[in-house]
Amino acid sequence: MREADSVDVTEDITRFYQPELARVIAKQRLSEMMVMLRLQRASGEMLEHQPGQFLQISLPGYGEAPISFCSSPTRTESFELCVAAVGNLSEAMHELRPGDFVGIRGPYGKGFPLEDLRGRDVLCIAGGIGLAPLRSLINYVADRRAEFGRMILVYGARKPSERLFKDDLANWDAREDFETLYTVDEADEGWTGRTGVATVPLRDEVEIDPTRTTASVVGPPVMYRYVAAELLAKGMAEDDILFSLERRFKCGMGKCGHCQLNDLYVCQDGPVFRYTQLIGRSEAIEVWAPEDERQ
Amino acid sequence: MAAELLMTPYAMDRFMGRLIAEGPVMGPRDRRVQPGFVKFEWLSSADELVLEYTTTTIPPKKAFFPPRQPLFEFELSEPPTITAVQEATPFTLVGVHPCDLAGLSMLDDAYAREPAEACWPAARARARVIGVDCLPDEYCFCFAMNTCNSREGADLFLTPIARGYLVEVLTEAGEEMLRLSDVEDAEDEDRSQAQAFRRDKGNRLSASIDASPEEFAEILETQELGELWREIAGRCYSCGSCNTTCPTCFCFDINDEFDLGLTGGQRVRTWDSCQLQEFALVAGGHNFRRIRWQRVRHRWHRKFLYLYRTFGRPYCTGCGRCSRACTADINIVDVSNEVIARARGRV
Numbered sequence: 083m084r085e086a087d088s089v090d091v092t093e094d095i096t097r098f099y100q101p102e103l104a105r106v107i108a109k110q111r112l113s114e115m116m117v118m119l120r121l122q123r124a125s126g127e128m129l130e131h132q133p134g135q136f137l138q139i140s141l142p143g144y145g146e147a148p149i150s151f152c153s154s155p156t157r158t159e160s161f162e163l164c165v166a167a168v169g170n171l172s173e174a175m176h177e178l179r180p181g182d183f184v185g186i187r188g189p190y191g192k193g194f195p196l197e198d199l200r201g202r203d204v205l206c207i208a209g210g211i212g213l214a215p216l217r218s219l220i221n222y223v224a225d226r227r228a229e230f231g232r233m234i235l236v237y238g239a240r241k242p243s244e245r246l247f248k249d250d251l252a253n254w255d256a257r258e259d260f261e262t263l264y265t266v267d268e269a270d271e272g273w274t275g276r277t278g279v280a281t282v283p284l285r286d287e288v289e290i291d292p293t294r295t296t297a298s299v300v301g302p303p304v305m306y307r308y309v310a311a312e313l314l315a316k317g318m319a320e321d322d323i324l325f326s327l328e329r330r331f332k333c334g335m336g337k338c339g340h341c342q343l344n345d346l347y348v349c350q351d352g353p354v355f356r357y358t359q360l361i362g363r364s365e366a367i368e369v370w371a372p373e374d375e376r377q
Numbered sequence: 378m379a380a381e382l383l384m385t386p387y388a389m390d391r392f393m394g395r396l397i398a399e400g401p402v403m404g405p406r407d408r409r410v411q412p413g414f415v416k417f418e419w420l421s422s423a424d425e426l427v428l429e430y431t432t433t434t435i436p437p438k439k440a441f442f443p444p445r446q447p448l449f450e451f452e453l454s455e456p457p458t459i460t461a462v463q464e465a466t467p468f469t470l471v472g473v474h475p476c477d478l479a480g481l482s483m484l485d486d487a488y489a490r491e492p493a494e495a496c497w498p499a500a501r502a503r504a505r506v507i508g509v510d511c512l513p514d515e516y517c518f519c520f521a522m523n524t525c526n527s528r529e530g531a532d533l534f535l536t537p538i539a540r541g542y543l544v545e546v547l548t549e550a551g552e553e554m555l556r557l558s559d560v561e562d563a564e565d566e567d568r569s570q571a572q573a574f575r576r577d578k579g580n581r582l583s584a585s586i587d588a589s590p591e592e593f594a595e596i597l598e599t600q601e602l603g604e605l606w607r608e609i610a611g612r613c614y615s616c617g618s619c620n621t622t623c624p625t626c627f628c629f630d631i632n633d634e635f636d637l638g639l640t641g642g643q644r645v646r647t648w649d650s651c652q653l654q655e656f657a658l659v660a661g662g663h664n665f666r667r668i669r670w671q672r673v674r675h676r677w678h679r680k681f682l683y684l685y686r687t688f689g690r691p692y693c694t695g696c697g698r699c700s701r702a703c704t705a706d707i708n709i710v711d712v713s714n715e716v717i718a719r720a721r722g723r724v
């Protein structure tokens with residue numbers, strides 16, 4: 083019932099669309115295309131998140147986009163995002179300097195199901211910048227090592243110069259309790275490691291106990307179908323294969339419709355999905371789809 | 378049964394005049410440049426109101442979800458400041474047909490689903506709604522969609538009768554509004570005329586969907602109808618008119634706009650359409666509904682399958698606006714019935 087001649091709506095609008103401020107406290111260039119930003123909420127409060135979740139990040143005037151956390155929630159005083167320069171907003175984000183402000187909303191979405199991963203062997207398969215969200219999970223496992231079984235990482239980059247998180251890659255590689263398989267599509271002079279796509283070492287070099295293993299896969303859309311085939315060939319159950327999907331996001335809250343994948347909203351029901359959720363959904367075209375849906 | 382009263386045309390005119398004097402009123406009125414075509418617009422006087430009309434191109438959802446809506450303003454100071462754009466003035470929405478009342482109620486449900494959206498319910502809380510009954514044209518199929526007698530969300534509801542309007546008082550807010558009016562007790566004759574109006578409306582509604590909502594959803598879910606979608610998409614221009622005219626479409630885009638001085642601007646929400654090619658495009662050129670028939674199919678699946686399963690009714694009111702708007706003559710009833718016929722022909 084309306085009694086006063088205005089209605090108080092302040093709380094509501096703020097909750098849904100309006101970002102809070104966060105401050106850039108460090109910036110690191112990872113490759114020609116990628117920078118990593120370390121951020122802190124302007125309020126000074128901690129931001130709790132799960133590996134695989136995302137933030138809606140914005141610069142006033144340039145818009146808003148979803149970016150995954152690439153830091154582990156075990157390292158709480160700040161958080162890190164890794165941004166590829168692909169458009170208006172992300173290019174502007176490459177210009178940010180420590181002390182600058184950005185807007186954030188979130189964390190949103192369903193990340194990697196840590197409860198289900200505990201006690202199991204963790205197999206991560208990363209392609210290109212897909213390593214960013216997986217770094218959050220891998221460092222979580224590193225910090226809580228006793229809670230997990232084997233930790234296996236297969237990582238493929240296009241070129242040595244495009245490899246991300248070189249310090250982390252070296253640290254993981256040096257650990258006795260991590261198994262790492264790194265590859266590049268095209269070697270350069272300094273490269274002495276594997277060449278070829280990530281599915282090759284996955285197929286030829288990774289031996290797993292399929293009943294004990296959960297696979298977490300993040301990479302470009304073209305990678306997913308091939309990785310799925312390799313994992314199934316190793317005897318893995320579809321329910322133990324997790325894919326993080328990318329779609330166009332506007333609201334991040336299951337309303338704007340942009341991220342819809344059949345009846346699912348990738349922003350709310352994902353971005354991390356079990357393979358079982360995607361089978362039979364024709365619009366999960368990167369994972370499986372009849373030929374004429376892909377084109 | 379809600380209280381029923383009589384309002385004469387003269388009393389209606391005075392009632393509207395007083396409502397407009399009291400605060401903003403949006404209702405159907407003639408397009409200035411195109412008399413005979415009615416649109417929902419802010420009314421400056423009671424004589425602008427056209428209470429008896431067939432349909433509008435744009436549904437009344439625009440009162441609560443404007444085609445272009447600033448969400449907040451920003452200043453590029455250090456740190457940047459962000460100020461929410463808050464509309465707080467109460468208003469009245471007049472002349473809403475039953476199918477459109479149902480459409481508003483569907484968007485209530487859609488936006489309230491957790492995490493609940495904020496702008497829509499805030500705007501709904503500011504408004505009183507007066508519905509009015511109508512007579513259909515050949516595109517209407519509200520009977521088939523079970524919306525033709527909806528009173529959802531209306532505070533008052535009007536049915537045209539010989540002596541003026543039979544007024545159903547549906548809420549306390551409706552009763553409160555009637556303090557501004559000169560109503561009389563309705564007589565049995567008024568009530569039976571209103572019933573006759575509804576009967577006449579029902580009799581004129583010929584267009585219908587040939588399957589129950591559940592059967593239709595099952596068909597869409599289980600039948601591979603790529604051939605049919607391709608045929609239909611062969612005529613579609615992907616113009617998006619079917620979405621922008623639809624009372625149950627609620628997708629949107631969000632973009633930033635700079636002021637001329639480039640020191641500040643606004644984040645703006647605008648209507649969007651899943652029929653446009655870039656709707657599902659992401660960086661790197663991946664488009665998850667690149668081909669037109671995938672988008673055409675998506676519109677049917679979203680309305681009659683996904684949202685039906687989530688909310689328990691198809692997200693179509695039977696208003697026929699998309700069919701009227703489509704220059705390619707893609708008619709929602711015809712296509713739906715073709716889907717049903719082909720699916721049945723197979724089994």
Ligand SMILES: Cc1cc2nc3c(=O)[nH]c(=O)nc-3n(C[C@H](O)[C@H](O)[C@H](O)COP(=O)(O)OP(=O)(O)OC[C@H]3O[C@@H](n4cnc5c(N)ncnc54)[C@H](O)[C@@H]3O)c2cc1C
Pocket residue numbers: 136145146147148149150151163164165166167168169170171172173211214215327328329330331353655658659660661662
């Ligand atoms: C869950 C999730 C997590 C993500 N995590 C990360 C991450 O950790 N790091 C990261 O770098 N990215 C991530 N992304 C991707 C990132 O959100 C997008 O790349 C985002 O679009 C970048 O915004 P932008 O404004 O810079 O680019 P945009 O301006 O959106 O443009 C990007 C490109 O898309 C195309 N495009 C966009 N809009 C249109 C249009 N209207 N018409 C035609 N073409 C268009 C253009 O080719 C353009 O070059 C993630 C996405 C999702 C869904």
Ligand code: SF4
Pocket residue numbers: 612613614615616617618619620652699702703704705706707
């Ligand atoms: S109005 Fe008709 S032509 Fe335009 S997008 Fe819709 S179906 Fe296609």
Ligand code: SF4
Pocket residue numbers: 619622623624625626680692693694695696697698699700709
């Ligand atoms: S789909 Fe067409 S007939 Fe159904 S509510 Fe939308 S515009 Fe009206």
Ligand code: FES
Pocket residue numbers: 330331332333334335336337338339340341342347348349350
């Ligand atoms: S991003 Fe808006 S619905 Fe998912």
